[in-house]
Amino acid sequence: MYFIGIDLGTSACKFLLMDEDGVIANVVSESYDVEYPRPGWSQQNPADWWEAVRRGIPALLVGHDASQVAGIGCGGQMHGLVALDADDKVIRPAILWNDGRTVEQVRYLNEEVGTAKLLEWTGNIAYAGFTAPKILWMRDEEPDNYARIAHVMLPKDYLNHLLTGAYATDVSDASGMLLLDVATRSWSAPMLELCGLTAEQLPHVFESYEKIGTLLPEVASELGLPEGVVVCAGAGDNAAAAVGTGCVGAGSMNVSLGTSGTVFIPTAGFSPVGDRIHSFCHADGNWHLMGCILSAASCNAWWMGDVLGTDDFAGEQAGIDAADASLDLPYFLPYLMGERTPHNDTLARGAFVGMSMSTTRADFTRAVLEGVAFAIRDSVEIARSLGVDVAASTVCGGGAKSPLWLQMLVNVLGIELRLPTTEQGPGYGGALLAAVAAGVYPDVAAACDAVISVRATVAPDPAVVAAYEARYQAWRQMYPALKPCFAQIGA
Structure with missing residues (x-):
């Protein structure tokens, strides 16, 4: 059958x-x-x-x-x-x-x-x-x-x-x-x-x-x-x-790195949480919380294809150190199509911040991947502020095929990421x-219990988590600072 x-x-x-x-x-x-x-x-x-x-x-x-x-x-x-x-x-x-x-x-x-x-x-x-x-x-x-x-x-x-x-x-x-x-x-x-x-x-x-x-x-x-x-x-x-x-039932979470990016957290009941994250029905008959960023893997596709003119994703990422989270590296706001959660701002736009004469092509590539990971973390932080225990997550989507991106994401979130055997x-x-x-x-x-398993896990490095924490705190100040500029440009 x-x-x-x-x-x-x-x-x-x-x-x-x-x-x-x-x-x-x-x-x-x-x-x-x-x-x-x-x-x-x-x-x-x-x-x-x-x-x-x-x-x-x-x-x-x-x-x-x-x-x-x-x-x-x-x-x-x-x-x-x-x-x-x-x-x-x-x-x-x-x-x-x-x-x-x-x-x-x-x-x-x-x-x-x-x-x-x-x-x-x-x-x-x-x-x-x-x-x-x-x-x-x-x-x-x-x-x-x-x-x-x-x-x-x-x-x-x-x-x-x-x-x-x-x-x-x-x-x-x-x-x-x-x-x-x-x-x-x-x-x-x-x-x-x-x-x-x-x-x-x-x-x-x-x-x-x-x-x-x-x-x-x-x-x-x-x-x-x-x-x-x-x-x-x-x-x-x-x-x-x-x-x-297999993300069904309270206590689980899934991050999707597709064209858009999502954080999906099943809940045992319905709990409206206001204006920073969605509360929707789940496909298993229950409910879930969801954070959504409008541009995730699409940011990388834009950077590689439209800007760099290449389809060699692996080649561009080769040699980039996922553990390098120095504060003086450039930052990226991934709002190429505006943003959904948590900002609800259609006028938000993408931005590179913090370039210098020493900034390299690889630094820009790194910034794009990291910026998406930071935007994903914004939604995770909202869930944490609501008392949700976010201890580990499965991850799927085209972006999950990048070892560099996964290692960045695991250290930005500070939790274990699990890769299902099936990536579809x-x-x-x-x-x-x-x-x-x-x-x-x-x-x-019952269907998920019967057929879904985990093929690999990626664990965070506490030292790198601390370095990314400092960068995240710097990054999250950039959207509020640029919001008036985005509004002026959009008008």
Whole structure:
């Protein structure tokens, strides 16, 4: 029996074929483009995602018995607004999670509606990446398109709709819309009214591991799959990655170094924590805290590709000493697309600080990696301030493949980092959720216990931790100092 996990990312859609014992039989990837029509704007054509599915799943099945596929689960980029008309046609390009066009709408929500009401209605405050501000932006800036909205969907839910015909979402992904009452795991009536939406325009809410339907006959035929394949609700990419790394249940944590960077901490119950970190539903039926930085591995990709003009990531990092945390090395603020937690500032921008005539190319590369690690630590510090015991963490994402970056991160955080045997976080999590939906495992925790293990651990060096502590304390003063400049530039 096989299960397909889909990781609908920002730059590519990855497909994973897993057997019922958790062994990965095949992985393929299909890439596509992101549009940046204005500075700080980010959007994508949903048709590109579906074309990736049409190419990727048949390629995934080559050499394998497709008749044994029993389920599909998708982990997808969160917050993106996919607006459909009455004929299920996409009205405009999807506005993505890292888009910053909703400055005015976020201000309206947080200041005029008020954060106290938002916390009461949803358990969170407004951030530019969330879906509700995007809907308000369409209302304000594209009223003709707004008037055509018949269905509001998230990216992975749009794929699931094309697979099954169902209008469905899951609690973890819906948590990031600012339309869900996270405490009750149901749509927030006051937020729907504020956005001018009805419940009929929103998808039905499922738990991540629940079945939403089976493949449409014509889709099954095109993809080379049996008609009875179960499709589960799936999860937002961070919750799916948490499942894929075994990060379920209180006391665990996962750090993801993907295009964005996240700190994911499961909790036993719902606990809204204000304006510095998110409180969302988890894919295992519980809740979690999450800190998110908008640019993580994407900072390194920008530095290597756009600035240095190279794809030799390992070569550029060779010779850099992860233990060298001298105060006079340059610093980097990784806010290339603005920032989510803890600053909630769409106008924040990247910056190098502290260069001198002795600064080298390698010093800049080092600063980029370190700056992302410091930004990750900001969210960890918020969790610690709330009384969360952060003693160790799993780590996943493309950035986790860099030994240098891992060693920096472990000493910046001062905790042990554990690398799962399987590095396909969101896709693997999606496949595990599908296996639960198909009845192979009784629940998500049992699935993780059965198949997930740790292949290696990276431990901090106390002396280096102390050196990075001094650099972190210097670094964290830089954003407040530059914030007025960012606001002036943005204006």
